Amino acid sequence: MRKIEDELILGYKCSACKAVTNNYHTLCDSCYSKLTKLTSTCTKCNSSLSLVDNICIVCKQNKKNLKRIYSNYSYAYPIKDILANIKFQYAFRVKNLLPHLIDLSDVNINEYDAIIPVPSHFYRKFRRWSHPTDIIAKHIADQNNIKLDNALKRTRYTPYQFKLDRNKRSDNIRDAFLYTSISKYNSVLLIDDIITTGSTIEECAITLKSAGVKKVDCFSICIV
Numbered sequence: 364m365r366k367i368e369d370e371l372i373l374g375y376k377c378s379a380c381k382a383v384t385n386n387y388h389t390l391c392d393s394c395y396s397k398l399t400k401l402t403s404t405c406t407k408c409n410s411s412l413s414l415v416d417n418i419c420i421v422c423k424q425n426k427k428n429l430k431r432i433y434s435n436y437s438y439a440y441p442i443k444d445i446l447a448n449i450k451f452q453y454a455f456r457v458k459n460l461l462p463h464l465i466d467l468s469d470v471n472i473n474e475y476d477a478i479i480p481v482p483s484h485f486y487r488k489f490r491r492w493s494h495p496t497d498i499i500a501k502h503i504a505d506q507n508n509i510k511l512d513n514a515l516k517r518t519r520y521t522p523y524q525f526k527l528d529r530n531k532r533s534d535n536i537r538d539a540f541l542y543t544s545i546s547k548y549n550s551v552l553l554i555d556d557i558i559t560t561g562s563t564i565e566e567c568a569i570t571l572k573s574a575g576v577k578k579v580d581c582f583s584i585c586i587v
C-alpha cells in the first residue's frame with residue numbers, strides 16, 4: 364500500500380486500473396468513461412435490468428417481499444474492480460469516490476422513511492477497512508435528510524453468496540438477519556453494494572416486513 368506522502372508526489376492511483384490519475388476521487392478519465400450505466404427496466408415492476416436479463420430478479424424469482432430494485436451499473440469492469448480494490452484503499456478516498464458513482468435520478472427518494480444498509484457480519488467488517496454498503500447508505504441518507512437506520516443485523520456468519528451454487532444461496536441466507544428496532548416505517552430503501560441473485564436482499568425484506576415495514580425497495584450500486 365502506498366503512503367499518503369507518495370500520492371502527493373506521484374498522483375493518485377485509479378481505483379480500477381491502478382494508473383496514476385490527477386482525479387482526486389481516484390477514478391481515471393478512461394475508466395470513468397467505461398462505466399456501463401444500466402438504463403433498461405423490467406416491464407412488470409420497473410426494476411433495473413442487468414445486461415443479460417430481460418426480466419428482473421424480483422419478477423423472475425417471484426420475490427414477494429421486495430417491491431422494486433434500483434441499480435446503477437452492471438457488475439463488470441470498472442465497477443467490479445473498484446469494489447474489489449476498495450479494501451486496499453484509504454477509507455477517506457473511497458468515501459470520495461463512491462458518491463460520485465451514485466445516481467438516484469430514477470428513485471423517488473422522498474417517499475422513504477429510512478435508509479437501511481444490508482449489514483455485513485462483524486468479522487467481515489473487521490477485515491475490510493471500508494464497507495461500501497455503509498458508505499453508500501450514509502451518503503444517501505445525509506444528502507436527502509433521511510434517517511439512517513442501522514438496526515438490521517446479521518445473526519450468524521454466512522459464506523459469500525457468489526461462492527455458492529445458485530440453488531444453495533437461498534438456504535445460505537435464510538434467517539440470517541434480525542431487525543433490532545421497534546421503528547414502524549411505511550417505506551424503506553434497503554442499500555447493498557452488489558446484487559447477485561437477490562436472495563440476500565429478499566431475506567432482509569422478509570425480516571423488515573415481519574417487523575412491520577410495509578414497503579421495501581432496494582438500491583444497489585451494481586447488479587450481476
Ligand SMILES: [Zn+2]
Nearest residue numbers: 377380391394
Ligand atoms: Zn483507471
Ligand SMILES: [Zn+2]
Nearest residue numbers: 405408419422
Ligand atoms: Zn420486475
